[in-house]
Amino acid sequence: MYQHHLHQKIKRALEKNALHANPANVNFYTRFVANAAAIESLFSSIYQHHPAYDLYFNQLVETIVDAHQKRRPALQQLDEKKLEQEGWYLSNQIAGMSLYVDRFAGNLKGMSSKLEYLNKLGVNFLHLMPVFESPAGESDGGYAVSDFRKVDARFGNLGDLQKLKLAMEEKEMYLMLDIVLNHTSHHHEWARKAKEGDKAFQQYYYMYPTREIPDQFDASMPEIFPESSPGNFTYVKACNQWVMSVFHSYQWDLNYTNPAVFVAMLDTLFFYANLGVDILRIDAPAFIWKQLGTTCQNLPQAHTLLRLLKQCLQVAAPGVALLGEAIVAPREIMKYFGEGLYAGRECDFAYHATQMALQWDALATGDTRIMLAAQPLLLQKPKGASWITYTRCHDDIGLGYDDSMIAAAGFNSYEHRKFLKKYYAGSLPGSPATGALFSVNPKTQDARISGSLASLCGLEKASKKGSQAERAIAIQKILLMQAQSFFIGGIPVLFYGDEQGYTNDYSYLSDPGKSYDNRWMHRPVIDWQKWEADDNADGKSIFTATQRLIQIRKKLSAIADTGNLSWLTPHNIHVAGFIRENTHQQVYCLFNFSPQSAYLTWYAFKEKGKSITRLYDHWTEQTIAVGSDHDYFILQPYGFHILEVTG
Numbered sequence: 001m002y003q004h005h006l007h008q009k010i011k012r013a014l015e016k017n018a019l020h021a022n023p024a025n026v027n028f029y030t031r032f033v034a035n036a037a038a039i040e041s042l043f044s045s046i047y048q049h050h051p052a053y054d055l056y057f058n059q060l061v062e063t064i065v066d067a068h069q070k071r072r073p074a075l076q077q078l079d080e081k082k083l084e085q086e087g088w089y090l091s092n093q094i095a096g097m098s099l100y101v102d103r104f105a106g107n108l109k110g111m112s113s114k115l116e117y118l119n120k121l122g123v124n125f126l127h128l129m130p131v132f133e134s135p136a137g138e139s140d141g142g143y144a145v146s147d148f149r150k151v152d153a154r155f156g157n158l159g160d161l162q163k164l165k166l167a168m169e170e171k172e173m174y175l176m177l178d179i180v181l182n183h184t185s186h187h188h189e190w191a192r193k194a195k196e197g198d199k200a201f202q203q204y205y206y207m208y209p210t211r212e213i214p215d216q217f218d219a220s221m222p223e224i225f226p227e228s229s230p231g232n233f234t235y236v237k238a239c240n241q242w243v244m245s246v247f248h249s250y251q252w253d254l255n256y257t258n259p260a261v262f263v264a265m266l267d268t269l270f271f272y273a274n275l276g277v278d279i280l281r282i283d284a285p286a287f288i289w290k291q292l293g294t295t296c297q298n299l300p301q302a303h304t305l306l307r308l309l310k311q312c313l314q315v316a317a318p319g320v321a322l323l324g325e326a327i328v329a330p331r332e333i334m335k336y337f338g339e340g341l342y343a344g345r346e347c348d349f350a351y352h353a354t355q356m357a358l359q360w361d362a363l364a365t366g367d368t369r370i371m372l373a374a375q376p377l378l379l380q381k382p383k384g385a386s387w388i389t390y391t392r393c394h395d396d397i398g399l400g401y402d403d404s405m406i407a408a409a410g411f412n413s414y415e416h417r418k419f420l421k422k423y424y425a426g427s428l429p430g431s432p433a434t435g436a437l438f439s440v441n442p443k444t445q446d447a448r449i450s451g452s453l454a455s456l457c458g459l460e461k462a463s464k465k466g467s468q469a470e471r472a473i474a475i476q477k478i479l480l481m482q483a484q485s486f487f488i489g490g491i492p493v494l495f496y497g498d499e500q501g502y503t504n505d506y507s508y509l510s511d512p513g514k515s516y517d518n519r520w521m522h523r524p525v526i527d528w529q530k531w532e533a534d535d536n537a538d539g540k541s542i543f544t545a546t547q548r549l550i551q552i553r554k555k556l557s558a559i560a561d562t563g564n565l566s567w568l569t570p571h572n573i574h575v576a577g578f579i580r581e582n583t584h585q586q587v588y589c590l591f592n593f594s595p596q597s598a599y600l601t602w603y604a605f606k607e608k609g610k611s612i613t614r615l616y617d618h619w620t621e622q623t624i625a626v627g628s629d630h631d632y633f634i635l636q637p638y639g640f641h642i643l644e645v646t647g
Contacts, residue, residue: 119171190205
């Protein structure tokens with residue numbers, strides 16, 4: 001839609017920066033004109049009544065132009081290459097790892113020396129947990145940022161990060177970094193000025209002189225960390241104000257009703273994009289808009305702001321994808337991909353958090369019915385968007401799937417969740433898991449689960465007992481969990497240490513800055529001497545098996561996330577199975593979550609109209625003849641199969 005006044009604004013901004021005469025800027029100008037109406041409409045829907053609307057919209061336009069001007073030619077060329085690929089991030093050739101730089105490699109310089117290790121594993125995508133400046137003891141793992149543009153001295157400096165990115169580009173590795181949109185540290189420059197009484201910067205946050213409005217907010221807002229950080233406001237003695245601090249008292253929520261905040265954070269987003277980041281992980285997007293009388297989570301305006309960020313990014317840095325870190329109920333997660341005209345045009349990725357939690361549910365119960373009850377909703381993901389799939393991450397495991405999904409499997413939701421929490425905390429008799437409950441709400445008894453993949457799968461207890469048989473079972477569980485997340489669709493992201501079977505690290509208990517947060521038990525410090533040790537048989541076995549899973553994934557083009565997944569009818573409640581297929585390949589992926597052998601009728605392979613006689617199992621490297629309908633395919637306890645149709 002042509003809008004003369006709007007396009008004249010763009011033209012003037014280009015002329016001001018002397019970009020209009022350079023033929024190399026034609027693609028940028030074309031993208032800007034194509035997205036301009038959407039950008040104006042989205043910005044207007046939030047800020048049209050703000051008295052300085054024109055001023056801030058002009059600043060937004062100039063911010064986009066400035067970002068393009070600062071984008072180095074190599075990144076602009078990569079943008080064009082990615083655009084030609086249409087959904088470069090859907091590829092089966094990408095496999096990732098998420099890690100804390102200091103706990104994995106010491107610092108950013110040390111990371112460069114570990115790229116060969118990652119290359120050997122098959123990982124070509126790295127999510128570096130927050131590396132920008134945050135105060136020691138009040139960092140929330142790096143998510144309380146005091147300077148969005150300064151690398152924390154613990155990791156090195158900005159130059160070290162840039163050198164690492166260039167080294168990754170030489171190895172054709174992708175990079176993901178976090179942008180913390182919802183809040184800043186109370187040590188951030190904006191917060192310091194607000195404490196000093198600067199009214200302009202007090203408007204960057206939700207600050208009130210009395211408890212009247214905070215009490216109104218608290219009446220409908222849940223507590224995120226009721227144990228360690230109850231309530232949603234903190235009193236700031238320096239300026240005699242109450243500030244919204246949803247997560248921790250040292251994290252002040254940004255006020256996006258102020259367009260100055262949006263433009264400043266858009267500029268920060270472009271700063272990260274121009275470092276060469278391939279995916280930007282937007283932390284806690286569900287919280288970025290606050291409104292009295294609501295939970296202040298997942299509000300429509302939050303989605304509008306994300307769509308606006310995406311449209312601006314498509315203009316100046318179109319090769320950069322967005323991940324919305326929304327760990328919320330399944331129906332709410334789906335909305336972060338966008339709806340209506342913006343379906344598939346809000347966030348390119350979401351965490352497959354529901355599927356992750358459902359895998360842990362199935363592993364504890366040996367029953368896949370709840371997992372399968374969730375799939376009709378999860379399959380509604382729009383074409384062109386994708387998942388980050390995982391079994392563990394830096395965070396706790398929440399049981400955020402719907403009660404209706406639990407009821408569909410015939411369970412009582414309260415008792416079922418209670419069972420899962422006791423099972424993974426290791427307090428249920430006979431449970432092999434070693435974990436802990438995180439953020440227990442004393443009023444509702446809601447809680448999440450901490451613990452490493454290996455410890456929750458039983459390797460810690462088995463190793464202490466010295467039982468080789470139980471260690472073998474635990475390792476098989478680890479591989480089962482990883483295999484499903486690798487082949488279900490999206491970019492699989494390992495959490496560092498899981499590829500070596502690290503069990504819980506309890507050293508955090510002696511650190512006052514971490515001891516209150518048991519999530520640090522599954523954030524280990526990697527012992528590279530241990531990795532080289534001759535007696536590290538379990539670690540090397542898990543590494544080799546994980547390496548094989550990644551190799552198989554990269555062989556199979558049908559695993560690319562093109563919306564090509566369909567689930568098999570559940571002929572056996574212990575087995576979850578799906579088909580991934582494209583025009584020249586069909587792959588059956590089967591997973592037995594039971595400690596017993598499972599029998600699956602051969603009819604399950606044929607009932608969708610498939611005429612097959614022969615399968616090749618990429619995991620066992622065996623060719624299998626398809627049997628008759630009254631015979632059974634047998635899956636070993638906690639076994640899985642990646643079966644390609646070959647005849």
